[in-house]
Amino acid sequence: MKILTSSAMKIAESIAVEKGSSYMELMEQAGKGTADRILGLADVSGRQVAVLCGKGNNGGDGLVAARYLAEAGAEITVIFVMGRELSALARANLYELEKRRVHFLEPDAPLTRRLEAIRKSDVLIDAVFGTGFSGELPAACKELAEAANNSRAIKVALDVPSGIDCDTGLADKDTLRADYTYTFAALKPAHVLKASLPLCGKIELIDIGIPAADIAAIPDGITLLSAETAAGCIPKRQEDSNKGDYGKLLNVGGCVHMTGAVILSTLSAMRCGVGLVKVAAPQPVLSAVASHILECIYSPLPVSESGSISIDGVEQLRTEMGWATAGLIGCGLSVCDDTRLLVEEVISSFGRPLVIDADGLNCVAENPAMLRKALAPVIITPHIKEMSRLTGLSVEIIKNRRFDVAAQFAEKYGVTVVLKDSNTVIATPKRELFINGNGNSGLAKGGSGDVLAGVIASFLAQGASPLAAAVAGVFLHAEAGDMAAQTFTPYAMLPSDVIESIPFVLKQLL
Numbered sequence: 209m210k211i212l213t214s215s216a217m218k219i220a221e222s223i224a225v226e227k228g229s230s231y232m233e234l235m236e237q238a239g240k241g242t243a244d245r246i247l248g249l250a251d252v253s254g255r256q257v258a259v260l261c262g263k264g265n266n267g268g269d270g271l272v273a274a275r276y277l278a279e280a281g282a283e284i285t286v287i288f289v290m291g292r293e294l295s296a297l298a299r300a301n302l303y304e305l306e307k308r309r310v311h312f313l314e315p316d317a318p319l320t321r322r323l324e325a326i327r328k329s330d331v332l333i334d335a336v337f338g339t340g341f342s343g344e345l346p347a348a349c350k351e352l353a354e355a356a357n358n359s360r361a362i363k364v365a366l367d368v369p370s371g372i373d374c375d376t377g378l379a380d381k382d383t384l385r386a387d388y389t390y391t392f393a394a395l396k397p398a399h400v401l402k403a404s405l406p407l408c409g410k411i412e413l414i415d416i417g418i419p420a421a422d423i424a425a426i427p428d429g430i431t432l433l434s435a436e437t438a439a440g441c442i443p444k445r446q447e448d449s450n451k452g453d454y455g456k457l458l459n460v461g462g463c464v465h466m467t468g469a470v471i472l473s474t475l476s477a478m479r480c481g482v483g484l485v486k487v488a489a490p491q492p493v494l495s496a497v498a499s500h501i502l503e504c505i506y507s508p509l510p511v512s513e514s515g516s517i518s519i520d521g522v523e524q525l526r527t528e529m530g531w532a533t534a535g536l537i538g539c540g541l542s543v544c545d546d547t548r549l550l551v552e553e554v555i556s557s558f559g560r561p562l563v564i565d566a567d568g569l570n571c572v573a574e575n576p577a578m579l580r581k582a583l584a585p586v587i588i589t590p591h592i593k594e595m596s597r598l599t600g601l602s603v604e605i606i607k608n609r610r611f612d613v614a615a616q617f618a619e620k621y622g623v624t625v626v627l628k629d630s631n632t633v634i635a636t637p638k639r640e641l642f643i644n645g646n647g648n649s650g651l652a653k654g655g656s657g658d659v660l661a662g663v664i665a666s667f668l669a670q671g672a673s674p675l676a677a678a679v680a681g682v683f684l685h686a687e688a689g690d691m692a693a694q695t696f697t698p699y700a701m702l703p704s705d706v707i708e709s710i711p712f713v714l715k716q717l718l
């Protein structure tokens with residue numbers, strides 16, 4: 209399913225108009241679709257319906273819905289929240305509505321009357337702001353928000369609850385909380401982002417006459433990951449095969465202070481079907497790996513004074529790179545002069561697809577241009593803070609502009625970006641964008657990212673394209689997290705439980 213930002217939505221709108229629809233017709237469909245849904249929820253005849261109406265086209269949608277609900281016998285009160293100077297489309301629909309028996313509470317009506325109308329409403333339609341909103345709710349809206357949020361009415365938000373920026377999911381603390389959000393033509397990022405999702409109630413998509421094929425063709429659309437898409441990206445297995453057919457993954461990482469990361473990524477890679485994993489790590493780390501995993505093989509590397517892989521291991525690493533079909537570097541690696549040099553060496557001389565995670569990325573951060581030296585595709589898997597180090601942008605900017613930041617980095621350095629967060633975003637060098645909606649707060653624990661890196665690297669080693677490996681990996685990892693949370697709760701689940709859940713999720717997907 210395609211998700212459209214506010215600007216992409218405008219493109220969809222203009223394409224629809226070029227093809228013969230009109231802005232007025234689109235608004236009519238949005239308002240009528242809303243009224244139909246409300247009539248499916250409740251018999252409104254003789255009941256109180258309050259419409260909180262803004263100045264823009266979101267308000268216009270509310271006025272159209274009010275007209276249809278008035279025809280169904282509802283007692284309508286329109287409350288002008290932001291004044292009466294409406295957009296041209298909204299104004300035309302206000303003119304139509306004025307011909308009906310409808311109460312209008314003018315902007316200068318006493319606050320008590322407006323609050324009373326909200327309190328006694330059976331259905332409350334939030335048509336103050338839609339895709340045009342950003343920033344903070346104005347005072348005029350805030351003074352009604354509390355009454356709206358405490359109202360016993362069925363609360364229906366048009367497009368997005370007012371107070372939410374539909375592109376970033378940023379929500380004003382006084383956002384009008386909806387029981388239902390009816391959104392038009394396509395979901396917007398706020399309907400998926402975990403910051404705003406809980407404020408939307410039940411989200412329903414209303415067809416306003418823009419064909420799905422046109423929505424799918426919008427170049428700036430963001431694809432929401434689904435089980436079906438992920439399943440299609442998992443490499444196939446043949447009965448007549450041997451371990452050599454499923455790839456050889458070289459997992460370079462670990463230091464004496466961090467032994468668990470490389471264990472988690474190796475285990476998760478093995479659970480996802482790779483034929484062989486070789487762990488290239490300092491000797492003391494390999495002892496820990498050996499006590500946890502029976503099935504992988506080892507390449508013991510010399511240890512530097514700080515307990516990391518020493519640069520003296522570079523020749524051995526070059527030999528191992530010749531053996532592998534894909535690589536993973538960074539889990540528990542640590543950042544020091546030796547590892548920085550090693551990471552640059554691996555990027556510039558490994559001729560196979562490579563996943564760079566965690567400290568591998570921190571080693572790259574000083575000079576991301578080294579990514580351009582890669583001889584084969586690279587996937588980077590930064591969390592927001594690591595992306596901040598890579599780009600020099602603040603965490604806040606990255607969170608608020610996650611699609612642009614991921615897409616621009618992917619394009620600039622020719623890598624596939626897996627920007628991890630409560631909603632992970634995938635961006636390719638061709639500006640394709642994906643977002644993940646599943647997963648839970650139980651994944652917000654040290655080690656979860658190592659599990660994901662192993663999953664993606666495993667698919668890559670088996671021959672999946674970088675995009676397919678990222679799509680399958682991100683979805684499967686979050687789904688395994690959801691399964692682990694069901695058994696253990698988000699509090700108690702551990703990254704190792706996520707690995708234990710992988711087989712069951714694979715069984716469902718395949």
Ligand SMILES: NC(=O)C1=CN([C@@H]2O[C@H](COP(=O)(O)OP(=O)(O)OC[C@H]3O[C@@H](n4cnc5c(N)ncnc54)[C@H](OP(=O)(O)O)[C@@H]3O)[C@@H](O)[C@H]2O)[C@@H](O)CC1
Nearest residue numbers: 221234235238264265266337338339340341342343344367
């Ligand atoms: N796209 C489509 O296909 C279709 C779209 N449709 C509908 O149109 C909606 C989009 O309409 P829209 O563009 O008129 O914007 P909308 O959300 O009504 O608000 C704009 C107003 O809010 C203001 N404003 C913003 N932030 C503010 C703040 N912090 N504090 C105060 N004011 C603030 C902003 O002011 P400005 O920034 O311009 O000064 C402007 O006056 C969309 O969500 C859907 O419901 C449907 O009809 C079907 C077809």
Ligand SMILES: Nc1ncnc2c1ncn2[C@@H]1O[C@H](COP(=O)(O)OP(=O)(O)O)[C@@H](O)[C@H]1O
Nearest residue numbers: 628629630647648649651652654655656657658
């Ligand atoms: N609240 C959340 N909801 C869903 N997924 C989450 C949440 N918090 C973290 N995750 C996921 O968990 C993983 C955490 O990765 P990371 O922060 O790199 O962990 P570590 O480096 O400790 O292994 C990422 O895949 C991220 O998408």
Ligand SMILES: [K+]
Nearest residue numbers: 334337366368
């Ligand atoms: K709204």
